[in-house]
Amino acid sequence: MLLVAPSLLASNFLKLEEECKMVNESEADWFHLDVMDGRFVPNISFGIPVIEHIRKVAEKSCDVHLMIEEPEKLTEAFAKAGADHLIVHIETCRNLHSNIQQIKSLGMKAGVAINPHTPVEMLYDILEDIHHVCMMSVNPGFGGQSFIPHTLKKIRELKHAIHERGLHVLIEIDGGVTLENAKAIVHAGADVLVAGNTVFKSPDPKNIIHQLKNIVC
Numbered sequence: 001m002l003l004v005a006p007s008l009l010a011s012n013f014l015k016l017e018e019e020c021k022m023v024n025e026s027e028a029d030w031f032h033l034d035v036m037d038g039r040f041v042p043n044i045s046f047g048i049p050v051i052e053h054i055r056k057v058a059e060k061s062c063d064v065h066l067m068i069e070e071p072e073k074l075t076e077a078f079a080k081a082g083a084d085h086l087i088v089h090i091e092t093c094r095n096l097h098s099n100i101q102q103i104k105s106l107g108m109k110a111g112v113a114i115n116p117h118t119p120v121e122m123l124y125d126i127l128e129d130i131h132h133v134c135m136m137s138v139n140p141g142f143g144g145q146s147f148i149p150h151t152l153k154k155i156r157e158l159k160h161a162i163h164e165r166g167l168h169v170l171i172e173i174d175g176g177v178t179l180e181n182a183k184a185i186v187h188a189g190a191d192v193l194v195a196g197n198t199v200f201k202s203p204d205p206k207n208i209i210h211q212l213k214n215i216v217c
Contacts, residue, residue, distance in 0.1 A: 010196030055082030138175030147176030159189030
């Protein structure tokens with residue numbers, strides 16, 4: 001079943017509670033929450049206090065994507081804030097297996113993100129330990145970017161590796177997802193679509209979510 005995770009980074013922060021309620025009432029499966037530190041990526045978004053407030057109204061899983069250096073220092077704080085899934089970047093983790101075990105020990109599902117330039121082969125040794133891979137299909141840091149076409153090849157490669165190992169790791173695609181390219185992304189092997197501007201800049205976001213949920217390859 002295809003999952004849809006609207007990215008609140010693209011929402012109207014003056015109406016954050018209303019935006020959360022819209023996601024609750026829609027066919028979306030997860031809330032995708034992007035945390036940026038201005039070090040790993042050239043932008044700063046929001047952090048623990050905002051996630052604590054989102055968690056008060058969110059009725060679906062909170063998929064927290066840490067685009068930050070030294071994520072292990074804040075893992076417990078994000079667990080307390082209400083993260084259901086915690087995604088760390090392979091590029092920021094010197095001891096990735098340890099980071100994954102830390103996340104799981106705190107009762108969260110572990111995800112690992114990879115940037116567009118990172119080969120999927122770097123994930124192979126930890127695939128059996130994680131819940132999902134967050135594959136960046138844009139350079140991280142800002143919303144509204146265009147999908148990088150080479151991502152489709154990387155999705156197919158990763159899907160093959162997952163099937164070859166008999167695993168059930170989900171592939172999440174984050175960046176530049178639109179109604180126009182979603183079919184190709186799902187056909188390549190994606191299980192989760194993160195959509196920001198496509199959802200929140202639409203006059204009818206619930207309908208956009210409905211259309212994404214019902215993509216047929």
